[in-house]
Amino acid sequence: MSALFRLPDCFVGHVVEPVWDLYERSVRLQTYRRLELDQFDSPHALACRRAERLNRIVRHAVATSPFYRQRFDGAGIDPAKVRDMADLASLPLLTKVDVSTHTDEIISDRYDRRSLVPAKTGGSTGVALHVYCDARGVERRNGAALLADTWSGWRLGQPMAAVWGNPPEPVTLRNRLRRALKDRVVFLDTMKLDEAAVRAFAADWRRMKPGLLFGHAHSIFLLAEMVESMGIELRPDGIVATSMMLLQPEREVIERVFDRQVTNRYGCEEVSLIACECERHEGLHINAEHVAVEVLRDDGTACAPGEDGRLVITELVNYGMPMLRYEVGDRGELHDRLCSCGRPHPLLRAVTGRVADFLFAADGSRVAGISLIENTLTRHPGIGQLQIVQDEVSRLTVNLVRAEGWREDTVEALTTFFRDALGADLRLDVTYMDRIPREPNGKYRFSICRVAAEPAS
Numbered sequence: 351m352s353a354l355f356r357l358p359d360c361f362v363g364h365v366v367e368p369v370w371d372l373y374e375r376s377v378r379l380q381t382y383r384r385l386e387l388d389q390f391d392s393p394h395a396l397a398c399r400r401a402e403r404l405n406r407i408v409r410h411a412v413a414t415s416p417f418y419r420q421r422f423d424g425a426g427i428d429p430a431k432v433r434d435m436a437d438l439a440s441l442p443l444l445t446k447v448d449v450s451t452h453t454d455e456i457i458s459d460r461y462d463r464r465s466l467v468p469a470k471t472g473g474s475t476g477v478a479l480h481v482y483c484d485a486r487g488v489e490r491r492n493g494a495a496l497l498a499d500t501w502s503g504w505r506l507g508q509p510m511a512a513v514w515g516n517p518p519e520p521v522t523l524r525n526r527l528r529r530a531l532k533d534r535v536v537f538l539d540t541m542k543l544d545e546a547a548v549r550a551f552a553a554d555w556r557r558m559k560p561g562l563l564f565g566h567a568h569s570i571f572l573l574a575e576m577v578e579s580m581g582i583e584l585r586p587d588g589i590v591a592t593s594m595m596l597l598q599p600e601r602e603v604i605e606r607v608f609d610r611q612v613t614n615r616y617g618c619e620e621v622s623l624i625a626c627e628c629e630r631h632e633g634l635h636i637n638a639e640h641v642a643v644e645v646l647r648d649d650g651t652a653c654a655p656g657e658d659g660r661l662v663i664t665e666l667v668n669y670g671m672p673m674l675r676y677e678v679g680d681r682g683e684l685h686d687r688l689c690s691c692g693r694p695h696p697l698l699r700a701v702t703g704r705v706a707d708f709l710f711a712a713d714g715s716r717v718a719g720i721s722l723i724e725n726t727l728t729r730h731p732g733i734g735q736l737q738i739v740q741d742e743v744s745r746l747t748v749n750l751v752r753a754e755g756w757r758e759d760t761v762e763a764l765t766t767f768f769r770d771a772l773g774a775d776l777r778l779d780v781t782y783m784d785r786i787p788r789e790p791n792g793k794y795r796f797s798i799c800r801v802a803a804e805p806a807s
Contacts, residue, residue, distance in 0.1 A: 356558065362532065363507020370532050377486060381493025382506075385639055389497065393694040396638060401433040403666040404642065408432045410458065411672035417448075417455035418672065435642050435664065443650075443662060444676040449479050449620075457482060457671045466670040471619035481620050484670030491622035491667065494637050498626040499562060502588025502613035508561030509534035511551070511586065513569045515788065536560055540569040540788060545580065548573065552582045560586060563608065567591035568794040571600035574607040584608060590615050590626075594794060595703060595720050599727045616701045618678050621665040625698045633685045633697035640667050643698070644675070645684050655686035658702050658718070680704050681718070707797040709740045712773025719797020722771060730763060732756030735786045738768075739798045745777045749786055 357366065371379045388396070411418040412429040422429055425440045432438060449456065457463055466482035483491070496506065504510070510533075517537035520526045529535065536558050538551040551573075563570065563586040570591055577584055589608060591601075592615040601612050615626040616634055624641055625634035636643050644662040645653040653659035661680045665673045681704070685697035703720040711717055723736055734753030740746050746768055765778045788794055 357531065359505070359507040359509075359561070361507070362534070363505065366532050367506060370528070376489045378489040378492045378496070381490045382496040385494060385497045386500075388639070390692050391694060393688075396694045400638060400642065400666070403639075404434070404664070405430075405432055407664075407666050407669065407672055408438075408674065410460075410669055411674060414458040414460045415456055415672060416459075417452050418674065435644060438664070438675060441675055444674060446479055446677070446679065449481065449676075453480060453482075453671075458669060461670045469619045479620065481673075482671040483622075483668045487665075487668040487670060490640065494623050494640050498613075498615060498623060498637075499564075499588070499590060501626065501628045502562060502590050503610065503629070504562035504586075504588040504590075508587065509536065509558045510562040510564055511536040511538070511555060511558075511560040511584075513538045513540060513563070513565030513573055515540040515566070515569075534558060534560075538565075538573065540566060540572075543569070543572060543576075545576070548576050548580065548582070552577070552584065555584055561588065562586055563589045563610075565591070566593045566794070567596040567614075568594055568600065568796075570604055570612075571597075574604045578607045586610060589613060592617065595701070595796065597720070597724055597727065597796070599724065616682075616698070618680075620676060620678065621663050621668070621673055624661075624663060624678075625701075628689060628691050628693065630689055630691045632689045632691075633699050634701070635689060635693055635695040635697060638695040641665050643684075643696070645682060653684065655684045656699060658683050661701070681708070703797070707795065707799060709738070709746075709772060709797060709799050710743050710801050711771065712743060712775065717771055719799070722768070723796045726764060726767060729767075730760050732760060735783075737786045737794075737796055737798070739800065741800045743801055744773065744775055745779070746772065747779045747781060749781050749783050751783055751786060 368379060408429045412422050421441060425442070427438065427441060457466070461484055463482065466484055467488045469481050469483070471479050471481065500506070512535050514537060517539055520529045536551065536554040538547060563584070570589065586608060587610070589604065589610050589612045591612050596612065596614045604612050611631060613627045614634060615623070617623040621641060623637045624643065625636045627634055642664040645657070645659040646662055647653055647659050658681055661678050661682045663673065663676050663678055680701055682701040683699040685699040687697070688694065689697055702718050707719045708716045709719050709722070719738060722738060726736060727733055732753055732755035733750060735751035737749040738746055739749065748764060761780055768778055769776045786794055
């Protein structure tokens with residue numbers, strides 16, 4: 351859009367955004383404003399709202415979903431008495447296989463499936479899922495995301511710059527007007543991340559002056575490296591990294607190049623926003639008004655704060671396809687305290703990675719691939735990018751991009767490190783690459799485990 355027709359940010363935030371929501375009869379901004387007002391409420395007030403929302407979604411699920419009716423009957427749980435996640439401890443976890451196999455039975459019979467908003471996800475786990483959410487639930491999700499965006503320094507009405515794979519293109523006149531007048535997003539397609547694309551992106555940036563840089567964590571890192579080497583200066587008010595693990599070495603580069611702290615966000619297509627850092631960056635605030643998070647050991651018992659476990663999510667706003675005790679396939683740790691910002695939301699200390707990206711050691715134990723990556727990147731100079739792929743317990747492929755300062759004896763050091771972590775008989779194959787390949791959706795995976803089953807210890 352030409353700078354001649356660029357609307358003032360305050361006009362977009364105070365006039366265009368509310369008028370568009372009124373036109374669409376959306377509760378997105380209403381949700382945002384309510385969450386903004388309540389974000390510093392007392393822990394007791396938050397707990398009361400969560401108890402009410404949990405009870406409401408549980409009673410709705412049992413009354414309108416054959417899948418949950420059977421599950422609750424089998425677990426002997428009275429939905430009317432559910433007020434806390436502890437009341438659902440005997441309810442079996444909802445797995446990706448359950449969602450894939452029982453989609454129609456999970457969807458509430460109060461909704462016509464054709465009226466629900468679809469999403470497809472799960473390709474990286476080997477199980478492609480089709481999930482759905484009612485329109486009001488999507489609007490409430492978007493309202494929560496707006497609040498999280500403001501924690502980065504961005505303000506409602508400011509344009510955004512998105513570093514994303516296969517960005518959507520508006521087709522209808524209505525969508526083109528929405529993009530030009532309200533959304534105002536500058537896209538950099540991560541599937542075409544080269545110098546020409548970055549220069550075009552920078553030119554669009556100068557015209558649009560986005561307040562937020564948003565995108566895949568690793569893709570923002572690559573952009574930071576490229577704009578620095580090309581002598582381009584981009585200065586957003588906020589940076590939100592999402593969709594994949596944010597490595598500490600990459601965070602440091604992003605923050606140095608763009609002169610802004612990175613706001614790390616965690617979510618998934620199935621339940622949208624799960625947790626996000628605030629301006630204090632002391633952990634990820636769980637989106638406690640809309641989701642409940644459990645961290646479980648492999649035996650199903652609750653982890654202690656600081657203990658790594660499987661992340662299980664219950665969403666409180668999707669009435670079209672309730673997701674109760676859904677195992678997302680990721681692992682993480684709860685914090686043992688609240689953030690000093692004063693918000694009462696519980697904190698995730700870290701999201702440690704996908705279950706599929708934990709590697710197997712020779713003794714049968716599991717090792718977080720993200721930890722292996724971070725340790726090697728910070729210990730050895732001359733490594734630009736790194737990806738580890740485990741096809742067998744005794745064999746590891748290391749895809750490596752060399753950078754300035756590379757030393758040939760680094761391979762020997764890497765071999766020693768990975769053998770110490772995974773087993774003395776580990777075979778290490780190093781493949782030198784110009785770039786680590788992206789997934790079809792534009793994301794990167796740093797560690798990939800293709801071992802079919804857990805080996806015997």
